[in-house]
Amino acid sequence: MFEIKNLCKNINGLTVLEDISFFIPKGAFLFIVGKSGSGKTTLLDCLSKRKKPSSGEIIEKEVLPSTKIGKVFQDFHLLPDLTVIENILYPLEVEGNVSHEKKQKAKFLLSKMKLTGKENCFPAEISGGEIQRVGIARALMINEKIIIADEPTSNLDPKTAREIMDYFFKIHQQGTTVIISTHDWSFLDSYPARVIELREGRIIRDENSQYFSNSLSNKESS
Numbered sequence: 057m058f059e060i061k062n063l064c065k066n067i068n069g070l071t072v073l074e075d076i077s078f079f080i081p082k083g084a085f086l087f088i089v090g091k092s093g094s095g096k097t098t099l100l101d102c103l104s105k106r107k108k109p110s111s112g113e114i115i116e117k118e119v120l121p122s123t124k125i126g127k128v129f130q131d132f133h134l135l136p137d138l139t140v141i142e143n144i145l146y147p148l149e150v151e152g153n154v155s156h157e158k159k160q161k162a163k164f165l166l167s168k169m170k171l172t173g174k175e176n177c178f179p180a181e182i183s184g185g186e187i188q189r190v191g192i193a194r195a196l197m198i199n200e201k202i203i204i205a206d207e208p209t210s211n212l213d214p215k216t217a218r219e220i221m222d223y224f225f226k227i228h229q230q231g232t233t234v235i236i237s238t239h240d241w242s243f244l245d246s247y248p249a250r251v252i253e254l255r256e257g258r259i260i261r262d263e264n265s266q267y268f269s270n271s272l273s274n275k276e277s278s
């Protein structure tokens with residue numbers, strides 16, 4: 057789905073990503089891990105077309121416009137004057153594509169994100185974790201082919217975080233390519249995933265999660 061070749065990203069004179077090369081096949085379930093500042097967000101920004109590489113390239117086997125990539129980033133940008141359900145449907149509204157079926161899907165995603173009962177609240181009336189889950193539901197509404205999520209469970213209690221990660225894994229099993237950055241190494245034990253570890257902007261490991269959890273590198277980073 058993505059072939060990343062010799063990707064470098066410099067920001068304000070700082071090399072944030074250096075010579076990153078790897079392939080992400082269609083249907084992958086991929087965790088990007090690494091210490092704070094290792095370049096996870098920047099890599100996801102490049103994959104989701106929020107940032108342009110300074111050099112190198114990202115070749116998409118199936119080219120999707122930026123608006124068709126389901127993105128979950130820390131700046132959720134919910135529209136303050138729209139309710140929760142209106143925010144989730146907003147990207148489709150813009151395209152004039154809100155059908156009865158899509159509304160049913162939005163309600164289904166609300167229940168999966170444990171937001172039932174909050175659909176008519178405005179963003180100012182819900183918690184940070186709930187805002188995060190609205191952002192996830194909106195991303196899932198946009199696209200079923202690829203989801204790129206930057207620390208999607210960071211503000212959530214452990215039980216909710218686990219339920220939402222289970223849901224990401226389920227949609228991966230249904231065929232969606234899922235790329236997630238996380239600080240939570242406990243997830244690596246729980247899902248058969250590919251794990252790429254970054255350190256100072258470089259890939260230092262790229263392995264299956266089952267080999268990852270007991271590693272020295274893991275202990276160093278947790």
Ligand SMILES: Nc1ncnc2c1ncn2[C@@H]1O[C@H](COP(=O)(O)OP(=O)(O)OP(=O)(O)O)[C@@H](O)[C@H]1O
Nearest residue numbers: 067068070072090091092093094095096097098099
């Ligand atoms: N706009 C920017 N201006 C200056 N430096 C930046 C900018 N964006 C990122 N950086 C730097 O790039 C490096 C990588 O940042 P990035 O946010 O990609 O790391 P990260 O692994 O996602 O970190 P965290 O886990 O804390 O979110 C950091 O040293 C950061 O300070």
